[in-house]
Amino acid sequence: MNEANTQGERLGIVVGGSLTGGMEVKLDSATPIEEMAVGRYVVIGGLRSRFFGMITNISLGTINQQLTITPPDVADPFIAEVITGTSTYGKLQVTPMLTISGDAVSLLEGPQPVKTVPTHFSEVREASEQDVELVFGREDEKHFYVGTPLDMETKVCLNIAEFVKRSNGIFGKSGTGKTFLTRLLLIGMVQKKEAANLIFDMHNEYGWEGTSEHVPNVKGLKQLFPSQVALFTLDEESARRRKVSPDYVVQIGYDAIEPEDIALLRETLNLTEPAIEAVYQLVREFGEERWLEGFFNLSGDEEIKELLTKHNIHESSYRNLRRGLQRLGRLPFLVPHARENSVQRILEYLDRGMNVVLEFGRYTDVTVYMLIANILTRRIYAQYRERTEMAMGEKADKPHPLVITIEEAHKFLNPSVAEQTIFGTIAREMRKYNVTLLVIDQRPSSIDDEVMSQLGTKATYLLDNEKDIDSVLMGVSGKSELKTVLSKLEAKQQALIFGHALPMPVVVKTREYGSAESYKEFGFRDAAELKRKTEEEIKDLF
Amino acid sequence: MSTKIGEVIEASTGGFVAECYELHTPPPLGSVVRTTDGDVEIYGIVCNASTESIDPGRRPVARGKDESEEENIYRQHPQLSRLLRTTFESLAIGHGQENEILHYLPPRPPRVHSFVYLCEQDEVRRFTQSLDFLSILLNSKGGSVDEMVSACLRQASHAHDDGRAFLVRAGKELAVLLGGELNRLNAILRRIRL
Numbered sequence: 149m150n151e152a153n154t155q156g157e158r159l160g161i162v163v164g165g166s167l168t169g170g171m172e173v174k175l176d177s178a179t180p181i182e183e184m185a186v187g188r189y190v191v192i193g194g195l196r197s198r199f200f201g202m203i204t205n206i207s208l209g210t211i212n213q214q215l216t217i218t219p220p221d222v223a224d225p226f227i228a229e230v231i232t233g234t235s236t237y238g239k240l241q242v243t244p245m246l247t248i249s250g251d252a253v254s255l256l257e258g259p260q261p262v263k264t265v266p267t268h269f270s271e272v273r274e275a276s277e278q279d280v281e282l283v284f285g286r287e288d289e290k291h292f293y294v295g296t297p298l299d300m301e302t303k304v305c306l307n308i309a310e311f312v313k314r315s316n317g318i319f320g321k322s323g324t325g326k327t328f329l330t331r332l333l334l335i336g337m338v339q340k341k342e343a344a345n346l347i348f349d350m351h352n353e354y355g356w357e358g359t360s361e362h363v364p365n366v367k368g369l370k371q372l373f374p375s376q377v378a379l380f381t382l383d384e385e386s387a388r389r390r391k392v393s394p395d396y397v398v399q400i401g402y403d404a405i406e407p408e409d410i411a412l413l414r415e416t417l418n419l420t421e422p423a424i425e426a427v428y429q430l431v432r433e434f435g436e437e438r439w440l441e442g443f444f445n446l447s448g449d450e451e452i453k454e455l456l457t458k459h460n461i462h463e464s465s466y467r468n469l470r471r472g473l474q475r476l477g478r479l480p481f482l483v484p485h486a487r488e489n490s491v492q493r494i495l496e497y498l499d500r501g502m503n504v505v506l507e508f509g510r511y512t513d514v515t516v517y518m519l520i521a522n523i524l525t526r527r528i529y530a531q532y533r534e535r536t537e538m539a540m541g542e543k544a545d546k547p548h549p550l551v552i553t554i555e556e557a558h559k560f561l562n563p564s565v566a567e568q569t570i571f572g573t574i575a576r577e578m579r580k581y582n583v584t585l586l587v588i589d590q591r592p593s594s595i596d597d598e599v600m601s602q603l604g605t606k607a608t609y610l611l612d613n614e615k616d617i618d619s620v621l622m623g624v625s626g627k628s629e630l631k632t633v634l635s636k637l638e639a640k641q642q643a644l645i646f647g648h649a650l651p652m653p654v655v656v657k658t659r660e661y662g663s664a665e666s667y668k669e670f671g672f673r674d675a676a677e678l679k680r681k682t683e684e685e686i687k688d689l690f
Numbered sequence: 691m692s693t694k695i696g697e698v699i700e701a702s703t704g705g706f707v708a709e710c711y712e713l714h715t716p717p718p719l720g721s722v723v724r725t726t727d728g729d730v731e732i733y734g735i736v737c738n739a740s741t742e743s744i745d746p747g748r749r750p751v752a753r754g755k756d757e758s759e760e761e762n763i764y765r766q767h768p769q770l771s772r773l774l775r776t777t778f779e780s781l782a783i784g785h786g787q788e789n790e791i792l793h794y795l796p797p798r799p800p801r802v803h804s805f806v807y808l809c810e811q812d813e814v815r816r817f818t819q820s821l822d823f824l825s826i827l828l829n830s831k832g833g834s835v836d837e838m839v840s841a842c843l844r845q846a847s848h849a850h851d852d853g854r855a856f857l858v859r860a861g862k863e864l865a866v867l868l869g870g871e872l873n874r875l876n877a878i879l880r881r882i883r884l
Contacts, residue, residue: 177862211865211869212869212870212872214872215872218872220872220875220876220879221876221880224883226854226857226858226861226879226883227861227876227879227880227883229858229861230858230861230862230864230865230879231865233862234861234862234865234866235865235869235872235875
C-alpha cells in the first residue's frame, strides 16, 4: 500500500472544540475553503488513536477584528494570496464520531464510538478510501452497498442483517428519491436473504417495473429475482394492461374484516364515533365473521328498525355507517366469500423465504391501502407471534424474519391511530416476533413520536419542514449538527442515513440503478447471457 | 566569488558598520552581506548607508555654483574623494557555522577590519530558504524598518527561480508576524507585490 492511498489530503489542524460541540479545525492556507462541504468525512490523527468525523459546519475567521473594518486590497492577486490562510482563514467544525485505534478491541470489533477528543493541533486529513471502507465495511454476504459518500468513490455498505432486526424508516419530500432508495434496500434484503419481505406497493413500483425520472422504466424485484419474488395483485385488469402476469390475485372475504379495521378507517370513510360503536353492536348481532355480510343483507325497513332499537343505535349513525361501508362494498376484490384464504397464501410464500409484492393496481385510494394492509398484516403478525411463542417453547423453529414495507406511513402511525393499528404494535414490539417495518413517508412529523423513536435505521432525503426535520432527528446525538447537514442535502439522490445498521451517520449519493450494468451488479442475467451460460454448461457436460 | 565591498569599522552583537572601499557605492538597501569572525560567517542585511566627511568637525561645502555638470566638481577637486567616505550599517540576521546556516544572532560580533562581501545570488537563495530572519528585521529599531524589509524581500526574490512564490511565502510569514499591525503589513505587502 503506498502512502498516498492510505492517507487523504491534509486539510488543517485542530485548534479547539469539545466532544459535544465538535472540534474546531483551522484550515491550512493551501486548502481552499470553497472545496469543503458539510457531510464530508475527515480523519483526525490524535496521539493514541485516529478519530473519524464528519464536517458539520464551515466558517470564516480573521486574525484581527480590524481586518473586517478595513479590508486589505484583495483586488491584487498577490495580496489576496498572502492574506488567505494567514490573516484570514477557514474554519471547519468537525464532529468526531468514531475512534480507530490499534488496540485489540478495535481490531476485533472495528471502530468504536468516540468518548474523547483529539489533542490540540492534531492533524486533520480528508478521509481516504481505506478509512471509509474500514468504517462502513465492504460489500459481502451481510453488507449491501447503498451508495457513495459525498465526492468519494468508496462504497458505503449497510449491514442488512442488523437492518432487518429493527423497524426502519425512509423519509423525504416528494420526488427526492424515497422510492428509489426503498427499491434498493428491498433488493438488498432479497439479495442477502436476511429476511422475507411483504411489500404493500401502492403505486405498482416495486414488483415488476418501476418508473424513474431519468430512465424510461426500471426493472422491479420480480424481474431481477424471478425465483425469489411473488407478485400478488388486487387488480388483475390493471396488471394485464401493464403486461404483468401476477402470481396470485388477492380476494378478501367479508369475513376477514374486523371492527378494528373499520375503526382505523374512521377518518377516511368519514364515520362518526357512534357509527364505529354500532359496528361492535353488529358483531354482537351477527357474529365476528358474518357481521359485514349480515349488514349488507339487511333489507326492509322493519328489520332495520328492529335491529336499531334492539342495539340502541341512532338512525343517523346507521346511515353514516351504511354510507361508509357501501364504499367498501363497491370494491371488486372484497367479496362475500373469498375463493381462497389470501392471507394463508401470502404466509405460505413468506414461509418459503419468498418475497411478496402486493400491487394495488388502480386502487391507489388510501382507504383501500390502509384496509388491506391492516387486514393482512394483522393476521400475518398473529401467525408470527404464535410461531415465535411456539419456538420459545422449543416446539418449532423461529419463523424467518419478515419485513413489511408500507407507504404513506403517517396514515397508519399517526398518534390518533397508532395505538389501534397493528403497525403501531409492530413498530413498538418489533423484533420480539421477528416482524419489522420499513416505513416510507413524506411527513415524518405526523408519525407518532413513540413509533419514530423505535425506528432503528432512518434514511432521510431533503426535508424542509422544521417539524419534519425535528421528528426525524429526534433523540440522535449531535442533532443540531446533523440538522445543518440535512438541510443542505441536494434535492435528489442524496440521503442522510443513520442508526442501527451503520456505525455513524452518513450522507450518501445513492448508487446507480436502472442501467444494464447496475442490474448485473445485483446478480441479474439477461436472457442472452443465460442462454450462453447454459450452452457453456452443456458443452462442459459432454 | 563574492565581491569585497568594504570592511567593518564598528561592530556590536546586533550589527556592524562598514566603510565602503568606493565612495558613493554602498550595497543596495536590503541586500545581504557577509563578514567573518574567525570560522563563523556572519550575515547581515544592509539597513542604512551614508556618505559624510571623514572629519566630523568639517562639513562639506557646496562647490558647484559655476559648474554645468556635477562630475566636474570632483574632477576639479580630486581631494574630495579622500575627504569623504561612504559607510553602511548592517543588521546581523544569522550566521554560518560548518556549512550550516543558522537564522539567529552570531555568538560574537565580527572583528573590526573584517572584510565585508556582497553575497552572490546563490548565497542569497541559500540564506533566504528559511524566513526566520524576518522576525529579527521586524523587531529592529530604526526609522525605516518596513522599507528595509520590503527592499530585502524584493531583492531576495530575484535570487529565487520562482520569485513570486517566494514573495507569497514571505508575505504569509509577515502576515503571521504582523497579525496585530495591519497597516504595517499592508504597507510592506504593497511594496513587495510584483
